[in-house]
Amino acid sequence: MKRLTHEPDIDTDGKDTARHREAGSVRTVGVTDDGDWFGTGDRWTLEDMLNDFARECDYALVEGFSESRLPKVSLGDRSAAPPVVATAADADDLALGEVTDIIETLPSYETPASLVAKTRVSLESVDHEGVATATVPVAELAPTDDVTARVDAANRRLRSVDGICEARVHHQQSLFDELDDVVHLVVLADDTARANEAIGEALGRLFTAA
Structure with missing residues (x-):
């Protein structure tokens, strides 16, 4: 993903996709018979893109957005908001292996959809008919000095309940100041x-002080 400071210019002037976009199409996509594609659109934020990619991608390479809380590699003398995991004079001087090792230790970016997908993969052939999800702001939970401990306890509790095939409770730290x-x-x-019953019980425990 690349941050643009101008209108997308991937379309060729005069072609149908460019004309569709100029006419006001919310999204314009070109697809080949082999499945290659490109697209343009509006009203899609960086968060929207990350949420969409999280379902199928292990990594997302983002250029720009230096003010976000995304882990960053800073090249040259460019300033960037933390966290900055590596710096180098230019790309050739970057120790890519070391950067990869650092990234592997960082918390993953997850959404309910990505967690459901990963949980289903972990179950493999185990039959399950019911799926329930919930998302709550940390600020609304019972006061605690250790959200991680509360989340870990909820994970253990859910996985020990009869009738539960698998469960995941994930603390997603915001990558954006406004969220x-x-x-x-x-x-x-x-x-x-x-x-649904298990989700309700877990929420009750999270909202109640230990």
Whole structure:
């Protein structure tokens, strides 16, 4: 993903896709018979893109957005808001292996959809009929000095409940100043009613002081 300071110019003037966009299309996509594609659109933020990519991608390379809380590699004398995981004079001087090792230690960026997808993969052949998800701002939870401990306890509790095939509770720290940290909860169970019941119980524990 690259931050643009001008209108997208991927379209060729006079071609149908360019004309569609100029006429006001919210999204314009060109697709080949081999499945290659390009697209342009509006009203899609960096957060929207990350949320969409999180379902299928392990990594996202983002150029720009130096004021965000995304982990960054800073080249040259450019300033960037923390966290900066590496600096170098230019790309040739960058120790890519070391950067990769650092990135592997950082928390992953997750959404309810990405957590459901990963949880289903971990179950492999285990049958499950019910899926339930919930997202709550950390600020609304019971006061605690250790959100991680609260999340870990919720994970252990959910996975020990009868009828629950798999569960994940994830503390997603905000990458943007205007957004709050949240906790995502995902439960896969024998049936939907059991999944919803387990989510409700977990939320009750998170909202109640230990």
